[in-house]
Structures are given as structure tokens and as C-alpha cells.
Amino acid sequence: MQQNQCPTCQSDLQWDGQYFCSDCQQHYKKLVFCPECGNEVEKLKACGAVNYFCNTCNELKSKSKVKVNWEKV
Numbered sequence: 001m002q003q004n005q006c007p008t009c010q011s012d013l014q015w016d017g018q019y020f021c022s023d024c025q026q027h028y029k030k031l032v033f034c035p036e037c038g039n040e041v042e043k044l045k046a047c048g049a050v051n052y053f054c055n056t057c058n059e060l061k062s063k064s065k066v067k068v069n070w071e072k073v
Contacts, residue, residue, distance in 0.1 A: 004030065007070040018073060027073040032066050041066060 004013040006021040007028070013019040019028040034041050034054040041052040041061055052061040 019070075028070045029073050031069045031071055033069065034061055035065050035067055038067075 004019060005011065006013055006024055006026075008026070009021065009023050011021055011023045013021055013028065019030060020026070021028065032041050032043065032052055033039065034052075034057060037054065037056045039054060039056045041054045044051045044053050044060070050063050052063060052066050053059070054061055
């Protein structure tokens with residue numbers, strides 16, 4: 001399972017209602033983008049599985065294929 005890591009120090013991010021790095025004392029927002037068109041995708045959760053849907057491509061995207069960026073809050 002892939003952990004969410006701080007983009008600055010690579011420590012595992014904690015969840016306190018937002019993603020939080022205890023080493024950097026910084027909150028982050030996770031942004032997920034389609035690998036084909038580059039637009040932001042929607043997160044879909046069903047039966048314990050997580051996938052993403054791109055409204056532009058009108059397709060499901062695997063969590064292993066999407067591009068993840070972190071934005072400071």
C-alpha cells in the first residue's frame with residue numbers, strides 16, 4: 001500500500017482532518033490528475049477499492065496511474 005509522503009521531507013503524512021507533516025509542521029492538500037489529459041479527477045470509493053474518474057476522458061483511472069501533487073494549505 002502506498003503511503004502519502006511529505007513532498008518536502010518524505011516523512012509519512014498523518015491525517016488530522018487534513019494531511020499533516022509532523023516534521024515540517026505543515027498541512028497539505030492532495031491533488032490528483034489524469035495521466036492522459038492532465039485534468040483533476042474525482043475519487044471513487046466502493047467496496048474498499050479506490051479508483052478515480054476523469055470527467056474529461058469519461059473513463060476510470062487506476063490509482064497507480066494517476067499523478068499526485070501536494071499543495072500547501
